[in-house]
Amino acid sequence: MGAARAALRRGFDRAERGLDIAFGPDWNPLAQLGPLGWFLFWIVALTGVYLFIFFDTGVEAAYGSVEWLSTDHWWHAGVARSLHRYASDLMVLVMFTHLVREWAMDRYRGARWFSWFTGVPVIWFVYLSGITGYWLVWDKLAQYVAVTTTELLDTLGLFGEPIARNFASPQMLSDRFFTLMVFLHIAIPLLLLLAMWIHIQRISEPRTRPPRGLAVITLGALVAGSLILPAPLLGQADLAQVPQSIALDWFLLGLYPVIESVPAGVIWAGCVVFTVLLAGLPWLPHRADPPAAEVFLDHCNGCARCVADCPYAAITLEPRSDGAPFRFEVAVDPARCVACGICMGSCPSSTPFRRSGDLITGIDLPQRPLAQLRAEVIDAAEALAGPGRVLTLACGHGAGGAEARGRIVLPCVAMLPPSLIDFILSRGLAEGVCVAGCAERDCQNRVGAAWTKARFGRSRDPYLRARVPRERVLTVWAGPTEPGRLEAEVSAFSARLADMAPYGPVRQIGAEEKQEARAKAIGRSAAE
Amino acid sequence: MTGRWLHIALGGLVSLALVLAAAALSAWPSWQSLPAGHGVIRLSFTHSGARTCRDRSQAELDALPRNMRQAQICERRRPPVHVEMDVDGRAVLARSLPPTGLSGTGPSRVYQNFELPAGTYDIALRLRDDPALVGYGDAAEFRIDLAPGQSVAIDYDPGSGGFFIH
Numbered sequence: 180m181g182a183a184r185a186a187l188r189r190g191f192d193r194a195e196r197g198l199d200i201a202f203g204p205d206w207n208p209l210a211q212l213g214p215l216g217w218f219l220f221w222i223v224a225l226t227g228v229y230l231f232i233f234f235d236t237g238v239e240a241a242y243g244s245v246e247w248l249s250t251d252h253w254w255h256a257g258v259a260r261s262l263h264r265y266a267s268d269l270m271v272l273v274m275f276t277h278l279v280r281e282w283a284m285d286r287y288r289g290a291r292w293f294s295w296f297t298g299v300p301v302i303w304f305v306y307l308s309g310i311t312g313y314w315l316v317w318d319k320l321a322q323y324v325a326v327t328t329t330e331l332l333d334t335l336g337l338f339g340e341p342i343a344r345n346f347a348s349p350q351m352l353s354d355r356f357f358t359l360m361v362f363l364h365i366a367i368p369l370l371l372l373l374a375m376w377i378h379i380q381r382i383s384e385p386r387t388r389p390p391r392g393l394a395v396i397t398l399g400a401l402v403a404g405s406l407i408l409p410a411p412l413l414g415q416a417d418l419a420q421v422p423q424s425i426a427l428d429w430f431l432l433g434l435y436p437v438i439e440s441v442p443a444g445v446i447w448a449g450c451v452v453f454t455v456l457l458a459g460l461p462w463l464p465h466r467a468d469p470p471a472a473e474v475f476l477d478h479c480n481g482c483a484r485c486v487a488d489c490p491y492a493a494i495t496l497e498p499r500s501d502g503a504p505f506r507f508e509v510a511v512d513p514a515r516c517v518a519c520g521i522c523m524g525s526c527p528s529s530t531p532f533r534r535s536g537d538l539i540t541g542i543d544l545p546q547r548p549l550a551q552l553r554a555e556v557i558d559a560a561e562a563l564a565g566p567g568r569v570l571t572l573a574c575g576h577g578a579g580g581a582e583a584r585g586r587i588v589l590p591c592v593a594m595l596p597p598s599l600i601d602f603i604l605s606r607g608l609a610e611g612v613c614v615a616g617c618a619e620r621d622c623q624n625r626v627g628a629a630w631t632k633a634r635f636g637r638s639r640d641p642y643l644r645a646r647v648p649r650e651r652v653l654t655v656w657a658g659p660t661e662p663g664r665l666e667a668e669v670s671a672f673s674a675r676l677a678d679m680a681p682y683g684p685v686r687q688i689g690a691e692e693k694q695e696a697r698a699k700a701i702g703r704s705a706a707e
Numbered sequence: 708m709t710g711r712w713l714h715i716a717l718g719g720l721v722s723l724a725l726v727l728a729a730a731a732l733s734a735w736p737s738w739q740s741l742p743a744g745h746g747v748i749r750l751s752f753t754h755s756g757a758r759t760c761r762d763r764s765q766a767e768l769d770a771l772p773r774n775m776r777q778a779q780i781c782e783r784r785r786p787p788v789h790v791e792m793d794v795d796g797r798a799v800l801a802r803s804l805p806p807t808g809l810s811g812t813g814p815s816r817v818y819q820n821f822e823l824p825a826g827t828y829d830i831a832l833r834l835r836d837d838p839a840l841v842g843y844g845d846a847a848e849f850r851i852d853l854a855p856g857q858s859v860a861i862d863y864d865p866g867s868g869g870f871f872i873h
């Protein structure tokens with residue numbers, strides 16, 4: 180499974196690199212599948228409300244009204260109908276691509292199980308919304324859907340009278356059935372909306388809106404597609420006939436041929452097994468995240484930067500409990516923490532310059548504390564030689580994910596307190612620092628790339644100090660299939676550094692201080 | 708053309724291609740639900756089996772309060788309904804339909820499709836709703852001209868004379 184995931188992950192990275200060229204990394208649709216799903220939902224909802232103005236409920240009236248709006252009023256209501264249909268189709272496509280991609284990126288296990296688990300009902304509500312929608316049109320496709328669906332439902336034996344009997348002959352169908360279907364086609368999408376809302380509850384600042392440019396492109400393409408290939412309308416349903424050859428919507432109704440060809444018991448068992456297995460995937464097998472971030476109240480002033488920066492809403496602001504003269508402190512919910520370390524990077528107490536006492540910060544990763552990170556940096560710097568020494572701080576999910584000389588691999592580059600870069604340069608540990616994040620279009624930890632850019636760009640605390648010479652800091656955003664590009668950029672950077680005059684303010688770190696830093700790192704781990 | 712305009716143009720083309728592909732798959736390829744040249748006969752009805760009753764003995768009647776002295780005692784559970792169907796003399800269905808409901812008080816029901824090549828068929832139907840009966844309580848014969856794509860529904864209602872075609 181691990182190999183399959185890695186292969187799929189690389190496949191996505193390759194495809195996304197192609198789309199980066201067409202759309203630009205920030206508008207890349209494969210990196211915006213969740214937001215696109217929401218956007219498509221709203222298109223479907225709004226066009227649905229519009230269509231409802233023209234729709235008549237009733238055995239005879241329903242088809243007539245759809246025919247009228249598709250022909251006489253094709254230029255507004257007909258387009259709305261095509262948009263309604265094609266946006267629903269794309270929603271299925273977007274949903275499953277999103278599902279596979281989250282699996283490939285391994286963002287569905289450990290503390291991140293919640294989004295996956297709550298995504299499963301979303302699949303069902305999407306399908307049920309689509310099925311009830313097709314029913315309303317009351318053309319031959321609707322008839323096929325009605326008969327096949329009710330015949331399948333009847334195998335459950337829940338209804339006193341087989342509901343398929345309603346469709347056995349024209350005399351047996353009543354308008355009441357349409358009233359019920361209209362109700363269901365409004366109620367189920369509302370449940371879908373609720374399920375989608377629950378789906379994003381364990382994520383801070385979820386992206387439910389795609390970037391405006393991508394939204395415009397998507398809507399434009401949908402409108403153009405609706406004008407070029409308007410949604411077809413088959414002939415009116417006739418219960419004295421059986422639809423023989425049906426133009427199926429393979430996105431929403433693709434399983435109907437299977438329903439016809441396989442015993443009902445197999446279908447129901449298949450639904451149950453699919454749902455249970457899919458929902459259980461985060462535990463098949465389970466992946467334990469490293470130990471959760473830990474708060475050290477002596478070094479926390481309750482500034483709440485870590486609360487704002489945690490991508491998984493794992494940190495909460497609480498009233499102060501230790502008598503220190505601050506209003507707040509913070510608490511980490513270990514069940515939600517994935518140990519990305521972003522909070523450590525955001526804490527103002529994370530300053531590697533400190534020599535007195537232990538190097539402890541307000542919020543730290545037990546398995547990779549700041550003191551250890553500082554010692555790792557010192558060790559990695561010793562392996563560097565020659566002019567143009569570059570120390571690389573890399574994200575484990577990007578191009579620099581593999582261990583290498585002069586490289587430190589982190590769960591996320593936003594784990595770096597910006598002062599660590601200042602430390603490396605001003606203490607002469609390297610002539611330049613390369614920060615190698617994962618692909619720019621979509622950070623493995625959602626917001627790591629955004630926070631890193633904002634900290635370096637001095638628009639989000641903690642800032643990278645102005646005194647840090649920007650020509651000595653290289654940021655590279657590159658996915659797992661681009662180690663070559665990373666290497667090339669680092670070499671070119673190193674060559675540039677070699678040509679520069681030495682960095683003036685360096686106060687070379689001494690052997691004694693290095694020893695001290697190493698001892699403190701060991702002391703920290705021993706204390707755990 | 709550079710920068711964002713390039714992205715709008717290229718991204719727009721990619722998105723339009725995707726929408727058109729989705730639109731195509733939204734109605735193509737067609738699915739042949741019923742083989743060409745076939746029609747369907749649907750046998751579908753709900754009907755309760757006869758009540759199983761017996762007369763109360765005098766001793767039983769005497770034991771009851773005066774206002775509850777009904778002459779017969781009936782089981783709540785219904786017996787199964789037995790139904791048979793032949794097409795051109797060939798048996799296609801012979802089934803005992805159990806009653807529905809948790810304690811078997813509901814009607815028996817059947818809903819069965821027969822896909823047949825278009826043509827003329829002699830359909831014979833027989834039904835027994837009382838196990839005590841010898842032979843069949845109800846029977847009917849129909850000649851059906853089944854056209855391609857036609858759906859013929861056969862129903863049963865003792866009130867309107869037994870089996871009938873909609």
Ligand code: HEM
Binds near residue numbers: 273281301
């Ligand atoms: C059309 C239906 C769906 C919509 C609209 C949707 C929407 C979203 C959104 C907006 C996010 C947050 C993205 C972000 O801000 O980083 C997200 C994340 C996620 N979704 Fe969905 N989703 C859908 C279906 C599904 C399904 C079916 C599954 C899997 C069963 C799933 C699994 C996930 C996972 C694992 C995450 C990542 C959470 C994390 O980063 O920890 N989603 N989805």
Ligand code: SF4
Binds near residue numbers: 472489
């Ligand atoms: S390490 Fe910090 S930022 Fe990351 S999930 Fe845990 S609490 Fe949130």
Ligand code: SF4
Binds near residue numbers: 480483528541
């Ligand atoms: S960022 Fe640091 S100081 Fe601020 S609330 Fe979080 S732990 Fe406390």
